[in-house]
Amino acid sequence: HRFDLDDQRLVDLLDIVHKCFRMIDPSGGLLNQMPPLRFIAPRHSGYTNLMTHLNRIWNFLRETIDDHRKSFNADNMRDLIDLFLREMETSKCQNNSSFEDLQLVSLCLDLFMAGSETTSNTLGFAVLYMLLYPQVQRRVQDELDRCVGTDRQPLSRTDAADKQHLRYLEAVLMEIQRHATIAPSGIPHKALKNTVLMGHTIPKGTTVLVSMWSLHRDVQHWGDPEVFRPERFISGNGNIKQDDWFMPFGIGKRRCIGETLAKASLFLFFSTLLHNFSILPSSESPLPSLEGYDGVTLSPKPFSAKLIPRK
Numbered sequence: 001h002r003f004d005l006d007d008q009r010l011v012d013l014l015d016i017v018h019k020c021f022r023m024i025d026p027s028g029g030l031l032n033q034m035p036p037l038r039f040i041a042p043r044h045s046g047y048t049n050l051m052t053h054l055n056r057i058w059n060f061l062r063e064t065i066d067d068h069r070k071s072f073n074a075d076n077m078r079d080l081i082d083l084f085l086r087e088m089e090t091s092k093c094q095n096n097s098s099f100e101d102l103q104l105v106s107l108c109l110d111l112f113m114a115g116s117e118t119t120s121n122t123l124g125f126a127v128l129y130m131l132l133y134p135q136v137q138r139r140v141q142d143e144l145d146r147c148v149g150t151d152r153q154p155l156s157r158t159d160a161a162d163k164q165h166l167r168y169l170e171a172v173l174m175e176i177q178r179h180a181t182i183a184p185s186g187i188p189h190k191a192l193k194n195t196v197l198m199g200h201t202i203p204k205g206t207t208v209l210v211s212m213w214s215l216h217r218d219v220q221h222w223g224d225p226e227v228f229r230p231e232r233f234i235s236g237n238g239n240i241k242q243d244d245w246f247m248p249f250g251i252g253k254r255r256c257i258g259e260t261l262a263k264a265s266l267f268l269f270f271s272t273l274l275h276n277f278s279i280l281p282s283s284e285s286p287l288p289s290l291e292g293y294d295g296v297t298l299s300p301k302p303f304s305a306k307l308i309p310r311k
C-alpha cells in the first residue's frame with residue numbers, strides 16, 4: 001500500500017515510530033535490563049509511555065490485517081500478509097505452528113519499525129553531511145553529470161548500469177553509514193547455549209550487543225575514524241574497496257534482512273536528490289552539527305537547508 005505523503009495516518013505512524021526508537025536506549029534500556037520494573041513503576045520506568053505508542057501501531061497493523069482477511073482471495077496473493085494468512089489456514093491443524101495472529105502482527109511490526117526509521121535516518125544524515133561537506137557534494141554532482149548526464153535520471157535504465165559507474169557516490173554513502181553508524185549497537189541477541197568466544201565465557205541466555213560504533217570508529221583500524229573521508233572506500237584502481245570492519249547491516253545469520261532494499265533505496269534517493277538539487281545552508285539558521293538524537297537508532301536533529309534546483 002502506498003500512502004499519500006499528506007495522509008495523516010502516515011504522518012502519525014512515522015511520528016510514533018520515531019518516538020519509540022528514542023525511548024529505547026541502545027543498551028536495551030532499563031526496562032530490558034530489569035523487566036519487573038514494568039510492574040513496580042510502570043510510569044517512571046517509561047513502560048506506560050512506550051506501550052501507549054506501541055499500542056497505536058499494533059492497532060493500525062491489526063486493522064490492516066483485518067482488512068486483508070475480509071478481502072482475502074486465495075487465487076490472488078497480494079503481499080506478505082496474504083501469504084501468511086494462507087499459511088495460517090494450511091497449518092492450523094498442526095501443533096506448535098508459529099503461523100498465528102501474534103506472530104503476524106509482530107512480523108509486520110518488525111518490518112515496519114526496522115524498515116522505516118533506519119533508511120530515513122540515513123538519508124537525513126546524508127543531507128546533513130552534504131551540507132557540511134560542500135566539496136564532497138560537488139564531486140558527487142560532477143560524477144553524476146559525467147556518468148548520467150542531464151537528460152535523464154540516475155538508474156532510469158533498468159540494468160542498473162549507473163551504479164557501476166557512480167563509484168564516488170557509492171563511497172560517499174558507505175562513509176556516511178560508517179561515520180554516522182545509525183544502529184550503534186545493532187539489535188540485541190541472546191546466547192542460545194553456553195559459549196566461549198575469544199576466551200570470554202558467555203552463559204546461555206545472556207543478552208549480547210555488538211558495538212558497531214566501536215568497529216566503525218576504531219583508531220587502529222581506520223587511522224583517522226573521526227574524519228569524514230569517502231576516499232577510504234576507493235582502491236588505487238578506482239574500484240570500491242570493501243572493508244571487513246564496515247558492517248552497518250550487522251553480520252552473520254541475523255544480519256539485516258532489508259539490506260538489499262535499503263541499499264537500493266539509499267542509492268536511488270541520494271543520487272536523484274543530488275542530481276536535481278544542490279543542498280545549501282539556510283540563511284535563517286546556523287549550520288547544524290552532526291550531533292543527533294540517541295536511541296536504538298541515531299537520528300539527526302531537525303535542521304534547515306535550502307534545496308536549489310540545478311537545471
Ligand code: HEM
Nearest residue numbers: 114115118119183186187249250251254255256257258262
Ligand atoms: C539503512 C538502512 C538500514 C540499516 C542501517 C539497518 C541495520 C540493521 C542492523 C544493524 C540490524 C541488526 C543486525 C544484527 O543484529 O547483526 C538490522 C536488523 C534487521 N533489519 Fe535492518 N537496517 C536497515 C534497513 C532495513 C529495512 C529497509 C528493513 C525491512 C524492510 C530492515 C529489517 C530488519 C529486520 C527485520 C532485522 C532483524 C533481523 C533479525 O534479527 O534476524 N532493515 N538492521
